[in-house]
Amino acid sequence: MIELKNVTKDYKIVKKKPGLRGAVQSLFSHEYEIKTAVNGLSFSISEGELVGFIGANGAGKSTTIKMLCGILTPSSGEIRVNELVPYQQRQKNAKRIGVVFGQRSQLMWDIAVEESFDLLKHIYDIPEEIYQQNVKEFSEILNLTPLLRMPVRKLSLGQKMRCELAAAFLHNPAIVYLDEPTIGLDVAVKRRIRAFIREMNARMQTTVILTTHDMQDIEEICKRIIIIDDGNLLYDGPIASIRERFGHKRIIQFDIEEEQAVLPSELAPHVQFEFDAPSRKVSLTFQNEDISASHVIGLMLQQYRVLDLTMQDTDIESIVRDIYERGV
Numbered sequence: 001m002i003e004l005k006n007v008t009k010d011y012k013i014v015k016k017k018p019g020l021r022g023a024v025q026s027l028f029s030h031e032y033e034i035k036t037a038v039n040g041l042s043f044s045i046s047e048g049e050l051v052g053f054i055g056a057n058g059a060g061k062s063t064t065i066k067m068l069c070g071i072l073t074p075s076s077g078e079i080r081v082n083e084l085v086p087y088q089q090r091q092k093n094a095k096r097i098g099v100v101f102g103q104r105s106q107l108m109w110d111i112a113v114e115e116s117f118d119l120l121k122h123i124y125d126i127p128e129e130i131y132q133q134n135v136k137e138f139s140e141i142l143n144l145t146p147l148l149r150m151p152v153r154k155l156s157l158g159q160k161m162r163c164e165l166a167a168a169f170l171h172n173p174a175i176v177y178l179d180e181p182t183i184g185l186d187v188a189v190k191r192r193i194r195a196f197i198r199e200m201n202a203r204m205q206t207t208v209i210l211t212t213h214d215m216q217d218i219e220e221i222c223k224r225i226i227i228i229d230d231g232n233l234l235y236d237g238p239i240a241s242i243r244e245r246f247g248h249k250r251i252i253q254f255d256i257e258e259e260q261a262v263l264p265s266e267l268a269p270h271v272q273f274e275f276d277a278p279s280r281k282v283s284l285t286f287q288n289e290d291i292s293a294s295h296v297i298g299l300m301l302q303q304y305r306v307l308d309l310t311m312q313d314t315d316i317e318s319i320v321r322d323i324y325e326r327g328v
């Protein structure tokens with residue numbers, strides 16, 4: 001359904017010289033530098049997959065999505081989406097996809113939401129029956145009924161995003177690209193949006209590519225994640241495996257009776273130590289492969305009167321942060 005083979009995208013940027021004079025010179029300069037935003041990226045996505053497409057700021061996510069939508073042409077490599085080459089068959093491709101891009105809106109600012117929906121019905125040639133059914137069902141799931149008559153400019157961020165999502169799915173697209181669909185929203189709205197995306201996927205087999213910095217979105221919606229860094233593929237696989245492969249960090253917290261605490265010397269090379277005197281909590285952080293949890297606990301029990309202990313595995317968010325910072 002989506003196939004990228006060795007795709008690279010270079011941006012040609014006018015070389016900037018420092019200072020005001022430099023800025024003016026740059027206006028007439030023909031010196032360029034090349035920024036490789038996507039660097040030999042390959043992956044394929046099948047119908048009905050829910051894929052989290054993530055990476056640090058500037059990793060190349062938007063550039064990749066824009067190439068998949070046909071807005072940008074790759075510098076090299078091959079892209080196929082629904083058997084089409086998106087940048088060559090841009091309009092045909094656009095009819096089969098839905099998009100929610102953070103800053104861009106499909107809805108007209110000054111007219112009522114339902115009028116924008118009606119406009120989309122004509123743009124996408126949505127048969128009346130399907131249109132009516134979708135508006136009704138989406139309104140129920142996303143609680144849109146009170147909003148349909150309101151102009152978009154009067155909607156709150158969460159209300160607007162719910163309408164944007166409905167607009168993106170209105171023509172039953174085969175693929176939907178979502179860029180940060182829950183950013184800045186409260187927990188209840190986030191939950192509703194995530195439920196809607198899952199529901200659409202289950203009902204229509206819609207393929208969803210989700211770009212987000214919110215790991216909760218990823219955990220609740222996606223089964224697979226693709227992580228890119230500096231235009232390169234870092235990880236592509238099931239979300240469940242990322243913890244097995246990279247989640248080696250452990251944190252054990254001990255409640256102790258003593259008012260003072262130091263790290264047992266035997267643990268020093270491998271373990272990061274923190275002590276919060278007022279609560280008498282010792283927190284030890286280490287990598288599984290360096291030392292075993294039972295060894296750490298045994299040594300602490302020898303040295304301190306331990307009242308309680310809790311052990312945490314690292315959450316996906318910390319694992320991903322580590323991957324962004326250190327690579328795989």
Ligand SMILES: Nc1ncnc2c1ncn2[C@@H]1O[C@H](COP(=O)(O)OP(=O)(O)OP(=O)(O)O)[C@@H](O)[C@H]1O
Pocket residue numbers: 011012013035036037055056057058059060061062063064
């Ligand atoms: N039109 C452009 N001209 C020149 N460089 C660009 C252009 N668009 C993006 N870039 C550069 O390409 C790289 C990738 O940018 P891109 O917007 O694809 O990243 P991103 O992963 O979507 O980041 P973010 O999470 O911040 O949205 C960045 O270094 C960015 O500065």
